[in-house]
Amino acid sequence: MATSPTLTDRTQHALGETLSGRRHGIRSLLPLMGPAVVASVAYVDPGNYVANIQAGARYGYALLWVVVVANLIAMFFQAQAARLGIVTGRNLAELSRDRFSTPVTMAMWLLTEAAAMATDLAEFIGGAVGLSLLLHVGLLVGMSTMGVLTLLLLNMQKRGFRPLEIVIAGLVAAISISYLGELLIAPADWGAVLYHSVVPSIPDPAAITLCIGLVGATVMPHAIYLHSSLTQNRVVLHNDTERARMVRFSNREVVFALTIAGLVNMAMVVMAACFHGNHAEIDSLEGAYHTLTPLLGRAAALIFLISLLASGLSSSLVATMAGQVVMQGFVGFRIPIWIRRLVTMLPSFIVIALGANVTSALLWSQVVLSFVLPLPMITLLMISRDRRVMGRFRMNGRTLVMASIMVAFVSILNVTLLLQTAGLLPA
Incomplete structure (x- = not known):
């Protein structure tokens, strides 16, 4: 007896019909949505919460740019x-x-694994903080619960790529709707928001560390590796015409998904700017929650916790998926997903057991990510420029120049922090 097609099978069939031109309108777009939405989770993880809250609480809107x-x-x-x-x-x-x-x-793999552990530190602890505050339980209990929930959801991969994509998309929607609600509650000077979004400024030397943290929290090394994996076998492409069509669809999805993620990040800074001035000392997840109730009301504090929990859970899923891709790609072998999840959770439990400052650990984890970030960026440019690999889809010279400027921007921030740490620049 023939088995009924799975959700993943139906999605792949719909993708084929869209690429062949037999499916049109909104029905043609929905099957294409997935890879960029999953990758966008890396841009709204708890590391972003920490960096954005500190940026808004200390400098108001100044670092929105x-x-x-x-x-x-x-x-x-x-x-x-x-x-x-x-x-x-x-x-x-x-x-x-x-x-x-x-x-x-091997060196690239080890550096990327270090970045993956730094990523998981922020995501796992951040989600656990949200869960512990929401349920009024200890942080270690929240972390253990987060670990179990993550493992249960990761088992959905056995049913193909689509079910887990839908779950992650639902969590991203929860984060986005939560911050839309926060913006409706929080007072904001929209003229100042617009101005500081386009006019660069660095208020003082200490803001450099936050700038690096914001970049590290936003442009994530593991998301670059994962996104290339999510699109590689999604549908069978028979010729360059279908590849070009798929690339166009993919570019639109990236713009859509990361625009939403970018707006959420800006909303975090705008909300945290409410703490600026009299509440400038509020620069942690717990401090933000406890101050939101008297400042903006219990609803705002509850929305914050729900979004933080959704962020931690979804980003932990994505980080574990990325870790599997990185290990299999660089060294050619896989380990059971539950073993990988346990190994990447271990540093988080050690940090908490040693009594380390959670907010500082989360912020510096984002700085670590920023230092590792040029590695996949430069590698991606080198390979995308190679005609033997990309054929007629190779990156052209003008695009390469623009991309090199972006890499230089990240690298200059990193070098500046190193010079500060060495005492060669004011810190």
């Missing part, structure tokens, strides 16, 4: 990563292993 620039950089590199997977049918980690020597590949 960093969020805008970081989001534009993210759009570009996520689109290029998706393009790579569509055109080659392989992901960035696999292509890196083919291109570089074994020692270089």
